[in-house]
Amino acid sequence: MADLSAPLAALTLRNPLMAASGCFGYGVEYADALDLSSLGAVVVKGLFLSEREGHAPPRIVETPAGMLNAIGLQGIGVHRFVKERLPELRARGAVTIVNVCGVTLDEYVEVSRVLSDHEGVAAIELNISCPNIKAGGIQFGCSLTGTHDVVAAVRQVTSLPIMPKLTPNVTDVASFARAAEAAGADAISLVNTFLAMAIDIETRKPKLTNVLGGLSGPAIRPIAVRMVYECRQAVRIPIVGMGGIASADDVVEFMLAGADAVQIGTANFADPFLWSRILADLESYCTRHGVTRLADLVGAVHGSRTSAEPACRPS
Amino acid sequence: MLPRMVVDERAEVLENRALSAEYNVVTLAAPDIAAAARPGQFVMLRTAPGLEPLLRRPFSIFEIVRGADGTARAISILNKRIGIGTGRLYAVRAGERLDCLGPLGQPWPLSAGARTVWMVAGGVGLAPFATLTEALVARGLALRLFYGARRGEDLYYADWFADRGVDLVVTTEDGSRGVTGRVTVALDRALASTTRDDAVDVYCCGPTPMMRAVAARLADAGRDTWVSLEQVMGCGMGGCYSCVVPLRTAAGGTHFVRSCIAGPVFAASTLHWEGLAADHG
Numbered sequence: 322m323a324d325l326s327a328p329l330a331a332l333t334l335r336n337p338l339m340a341a342s343g344c345f346g347y348g349v350e351y352a353d354a355l356d357l358s359s360l361g362a363v364v365v366k367g368l369f370l371s372e373r374e375g376h377a378p379p380r381i382v383e384t385p386a387g388m389l390n391a392i393g394l395q396g397i398g399v400h401r402f403v404k405e406r407l408p409e410l411r412a413r414g415a416v417t418i419v420n421v422c423g424v425t426l427d428e429y430v431e432v433s434r435v436l437s438d439h440e441g442v443a444a445i446e447l448n449i450s451c452p453n454i455k456a457g458g459i460q461f462g463c464s465l466t467g468t469h470d471v472v473a474a475v476r477q478v479t480s481l482p483i484m485p486k487l488t489p490n491v492t493d494v495a496s497f498a499r500a501a502e503a504a505g506a507d508a509i510s511l512v513n514t515f516l517a518m519a520i521d522i523e524t525r526k527p528k529l530t531n532v533l534g535g536l537s538g539p540a541i542r543p544i545a546v547r548m549v550y551e552c553r554q555a556v557r558i559p560i561v562g563m564g565g566i567a568s569a570d571d572v573v574e575f576m577l578a579g580a581d582a583v584q585i586g587t588a589n590f591a592d593p594f595l596w597s598r599i600l601a602d603l604e605s606y607c608t609r610h611g612v613t614r615l616a617d618l619v620g621a622v623h624g625s626r627t628s629a630e631p632a633c634r635p636s
Numbered sequence: 637m638l639p640r641m642v643v644d645e646r647a648e649v650l651e652n653r654a655l656s657a658e659y660n661v662v663t664l665a666a667p668d669i670a671a672a673a674r675p676g677q678f679v680m681l682r683t684a685p686g687l688e689p690l691l692r693r694p695f696s697i698f699e700i701v702r703g704a705d706g707t708a709r710a711i712s713i714l715n716k717r718i719g720i721g722t723g724r725l726y727a728v729r730a731g732e733r734l735d736c737l738g739p740l741g742q743p744w745p746l747s748a749g750a751r752t753v754w755m756v757a758g759g760v761g762l763a764p765f766a767t768l769t770e771a772l773v774a775r776g777l778a779l780r781l782f783y784g785a786r787r788g789e790d791l792y793y794a795d796w797f798a799d800r801g802v803d804l805v806v807t808t809e810d811g812s813r814g815v816t817g818r819v820t821v822a823l824d825r826a827l828a829s830t831t832r833d834d835a836v837d838v839y840c841c842g843p844t845p846m847m848r849a850v851a852a853r854l855a856d857a858g859r860d861t862w863v864s865l866e867q868v869m870g871c872g873m874g875g876c877y878s879c880v881v882p883l884r885t886a887a888g889g890t891h892f893v894r895s896c897i898a899g900p901v902f903a904a905s906t907l908h909w910e911g912l913a914a915d916h917g
Contacts, residue, residue, distance in 0.1 A: 345875050346873075346874045346877070350874035351873060351874075353641065353642065374891065375877065375892060377882075378878070378879070378880055380868075380877070380880070381870050382868075383689055383690055385687075385688065386687040386688070387690065388691065390870075390876070390878065392877045392878065538687075539687055539690075590692075590876055591691050591871075593871065594644050
């Protein structure tokens with residue numbers, strides 16, 4: 322039996338598999354079907370201070386090997402979350418990471434403060450990358466100073482590990498990783514979805530009510546792997562990689578690129594029982610390759626050959 | 637809400653019976669789902685291996701297929717080919733295996749007081765009424781099925797319902813069978829001969845405009861309607877928040893709830909019909 326544990330800042334996760342925010346409800350939806358404690362962590366749906374209704378449907382549309390979503394961060398708000406959902410997550414033994422949203426910098430700070438006051442939150446993932454809301458979020462994540470300011474401000478009010486979730490909708494994601502690290506982030510997660518669009522050629526209208534949505538799924542995986550690879554070269558803090566992961570092979574690929582842990586989102590929609598299968602397949606991979614400790618794979622590709630020259634990188 | 641004992645069965649296709657160039661019935665060996673399912677629940681089917689379609693598709697559980705000893709051993713799906721997933725399901729062959737997740741969603745509520753039940757079905761909206769019929773026949777209720785289609789040849793399983801003692805009222809828009817017109821024509825006649833005190837429960841499934849029209853007529857007659865909605869659905873488990881429907885709030889606004897776990901069955905009076913997404917077929 323290989324050691325599948327995943328050290329992540331102050332945490333040591335049982336394994337590197339996390340349910341990605343926005344793809345797993347508040348975790349409790351899956352509690353009757355799965356043993357939540359068997360996951361490395363559960364990253365719950367993004368929370369603002371108050372409840373949000375989100376966008377009118379249709380909110381998703383399938384595209385080749387992927388899907389677009391424009392949910393609009395519908396959610397119950399942090400106060401109802403800590404009262405109504407967090408107790409069950411604790412009782413089920415879930416390692417709970419909360420995705421924190423904000424329209425303003427103050428909102429990120431206040432939501433983080435509320436979470437820090439409650440037992441049962443393992444870490445905070447800062448959502449500065451949702452492409453589907455008008456104000457806040459990605460506005461911070463698309464600006465180096467905005468990224469720095471959100472992380473630094475939340476750093477002031479919590480001792481929980483902070484992990485900003487980066488958007489791929491920038492020219493040079495590694496510079497955002499550096500900004501996050503410099504501001505005191507304990508880890509980074511990437512990538513959120515790629516801003517995208519699909520049009521119904523019969524009605525000549527956008528397929529999503531929100532017009533634009535975020536692309537996820539296997540279609541984006543090679544780009545996400547590249548971005549994790551670039552960030553691994555740029556920062557020392559742990560990286561949580563995601564983007565189209567659906568199998569143990571995909572997990573290993575992200576780890577080799579430099580991810581200390583991974584998140585799975587879209588694939589969970591198609592197969593909510595994929596977790597145990599992927600863990601078993603990770604075990605076989607380790608056996609097949611004589612790996613005793615899965616974490617030893619992290620970033621291994623970087624030592625294997627001369628590092629890639631940036632193909633087109635702003636100075 | 638019910639505790640959910642959701643399982644994922646790698647179900648063998650026992651039979652694929654074409655009803656027409658559009659409709660078929662697929663029987664799937666999913667004994668655990670068949671045993672646990674309640675009337676009106678659904679499954680999420682992976683209609684093809686690989687990445688297209690990427691997501692599963694929701695389907696009402698049509699029939700529970702039982703062995704000679706009465707043990708539930710399979711479910712059937714009434715399918716209408718429309719897109720990639722339904723087109724794939726139209727073409728599956730016996731012996732193939734499809735991942736089948738379920739049972740999911742809230743079942744039709746069965747009220748204690750009703751003596752008469754009206755079921756109102758349009759097209760593929762017939763699907764959730766076979767299990768309801770079996771449950772209600774067992775309670776000795778008087779059942780009537782209002783079943784509408786464009787053409788007579790689009791009416792399926794009429795005998796199945798008649799054989800179980802269901803009073804069948806068929807409507808076709810082209811007049812080739814039964815009452816000419818939409819299902820609401822027959823419903824209006826029935827309502828005219830019913831008094832407000834009659835204990836009638838109404839269940840409806842079909843295209844959204846049809847359900848809205850049916851619910852509006854029943855509301856005018858002082859009655860609510862249970863409707864089963866079909867939304868674009870990502871996961872069926874409450875994870876993705878894509879299948880939301882707008883409910884009316886006490887404050888006069890609306891609130892989105894997930895159709896997969898709060899529904900697919902809703903009381904029509906709770907829905908904000910104007911805000912319901914256009915029917916996706």
